[in-house]
Amino acid sequence: DAGVTQSPTHLIKTRGQQVTLRCSPKSGHDTVSWYQQALGQGPQFIFQYYEEEERQRGNFPDRFSGHQFPNYSSELNVNALLLGDSALYLCASRPAGTGGRRWKKYFGPGTRLLVL
């Protein structure tokens, strides 16, 4: 059973460019969230998608946008890249259904983005 997968693993962009990161959730999972982890920090919540809609958003500007597809996979788009966007971007998925275990998030290996 494959876990959460993300692509690409590494990415280098220049200021002002746009980037798209991709995530495939674990089998049986229907909710995907994205986190940004700056060097030496804990992950910060960007937003969460469920049923192809953004359900909750953290304190991130509109330059950060996303999408969820019918197969539950998701994309994170960042426009007008800034140097400060350099970070590890983590995708996490949650199981479908109800119950206590539904709160457990499974994380992917992340995409390391470097903005020059």
Add this chain to the structure above:
Amino acid sequence: AQKITQTQPGMFVQEKEAVTLDCTYDTSDQSYGLFWYKQPSSGEMIFLIYQGSYDEQNATEGRYSLNFQKARKSANLVISASQLGDSAMYFCAMREGFGNQFYFGTGTSLTVIP
């Protein structure tokens, strides 16, 4: 105020010994969940253990146990019989109410010494 506070930037433990990683949290919600994740240098966050605010027993998962003290708002992780492979960053996280957002602490770097 910080939702999750981890006051130990770095910890060292001898192999086969037990170690406690500290975590305090701040919330006014009655319903919340507390999580610990391990992050090796590869970057992936690995789930270790979960404690719900209404759970009466402390959570345990193999060598991991969570020392949940609700009145003190602390949720310390105890790793028994440390192994070299336990060397990694450890993050405490919280979910409030029925929200989807996880709040993470700044992490503790654990080094297991042979």
